[in-house]
Amino acid sequence: MAIVPRQSVQIIALVLLSLWPAAARAQDAEAGRKLFRRCAACHALVPGPPLRAGPHLDGVVGRAIGSLSDYSYNGSLRNAGRAGGTWTEERLSQFIADPRAMFPDTKMNFAGIPSDQERRDLVAFLATLGDPAPTRPAAR
Ligand code: HEC
Numbered sequence: 001m002a003i004v005p006r007q008s009v010q011i012i013a014l015v016l017l018s019l020w021p022a023a024a025r026a027q028d029a030e031a032g033r034k035l036f037r038r039c040a041a042c043h044a045l046v047p048g049p050p051l052r053a054g055p056h057l058d059g060v061v062g063r064a065i066g067s068l069s070d071y072s073y074n075g076s077l078r079n080a081g082r083a084g085g086t087w088t089e090e091r092l093s094q095f096i097a098d099p100r101a102m103f104p105d106t107k108m109n110f111a112g113i114p115s116d117q118e119r120r121d122l123v124a125f126l127a128t129l130g131d132p133a134p135t136r137p138a139a140r
Contacts, residue, residue, distance in 0.1 A: 056071075
């Protein structure tokens with residue numbers, strides 16, 4: 001075995017460590033893409049027809065809550081967005097865990113995903129989607 005100077009070993013270790021989070025995140029997003037099957041019946045990934053039961057999720061991370069002008073939300077989501085609320089990764093995870101705990105009157109008929117890991121994967125996937133849509137709540 002070649003003798004590798006101790007310093008190079010440390011540098012290699014540092015480089016590998018710095019790459020690790022990105023690699024782990026890509027893996028999460030790939031797992032999340034598969035988990036999205038649970039959402040796909042009601043949510044498109046891109047704007048436009050055919051319209052589904054729920055709003056499209058293009059650019060949802062950073063988007064104002066309940067803000068798509070061509071979707072008829074429940075009042076509590078609309079109001080949350082009008083009050084300045086946006087979908088952060090953390091808030092999305094909380095919502096997906098138990099939608100009715102956050103918005104008791106939501107029409108999203110979904111029991112929730114209890115697993116932290118699955119929600120992390122899903123949110124990592126959602127964060128890869130499109131450009132944020134206009135974050136200004138739509139006038140109505
Ligand atoms: C049975 C249909 C259905 C399923 C399954 C479903 N949703 Fe929804 N979702 C809805 C509906 C309907 C709304 C609109 C809620 C309202 O206005 O009360 C919604 C709203 C949302 C919103 C808010 C979007 C915005 O523009 O503010 C997010 C985010 C979301 N869903 C994510 C998910 C994710 C992620 C999954 C899968 C884990 C999922 N949903 C599964 C029907 C569904």
